[in-house]
Amino acid sequence: KLQTPLFVGQFDGTAEQAQLPGKLFTQNIGAHESKAPEGVLPVSQTQQGEAQIWRREVSSRYGQYPKAQAAQPDQLMSDYFFRVSLAMQNKTLLFSLDDTLVNNALQTLNKTRPAMVDVIPTDGIVPLYINPQGIAKLLRNETLTSLPKNLEPVFYNAAQTLLMPKLDALSQQPRYV
Structure with a gap:
């Protein structure tokens, strides 16, 4: 978590x-x-x-x-x-x-x-994998889990209005290797 x-x-x-x-x-x-x-x-x-x-x-x-x-x-x-x-x-x-x-x-x-x-080796090649879809899914799940609608209505609504559209946009980005 x-x-x-x-x-x-x-x-x-x-x-x-x-x-x-x-x-x-x-x-x-x-x-x-x-x-x-x-x-x-x-x-x-x-x-x-x-x-x-x-x-x-x-x-x-x-x-x-x-x-x-x-x-x-x-x-x-x-x-x-x-x-x-x-x-x-x-x-x-x-x-x-x-x-x-x-x-x-x-x-x-x-x-x-x-x-x-x-x-990290200074002269070596370090592989890097970026998965925007996975990151967006993880952040969405963690946000909604930590902000139950009935206990945190103000923060829940703010997350729905402000954060979720940004996570949707992030999930549309391509993966990078």
Whole structure:
């Protein structure tokens, strides 16, 4: 199943402003958790090598982890949750609802996980196959699965109106090898 993107950006602030992303994360990321003492679950802040990492568990019926895996499962309002993460290493900011993507990106930055540029042969021929019909079908199925009409009517209608015509056009494109 498709889950979430990884957002990568550059931080151009001064050393004094380096805590601003973490403060923004703490103030703006989270769901109302009525069982939590402060109304939201706490943000954990850790240092991992040169990276500063902020994480918060956030209830969501679409979350990737079951409630039982939460640090404080009794305070979650949903049976599933995301481990939303923000990391800053040097001037690079990483954000995702999926903490695994942030962890993998940090490993890539630290050269403990290979980047694509490191594993593709520089002087070899790399075959590439693009299947627009398959991509369009996958995106259509994932979109409609994650946006049930009766639970998410606004997003469902937006997807039908704005996204589906683009996917139809994509599916008409030829395959490339």
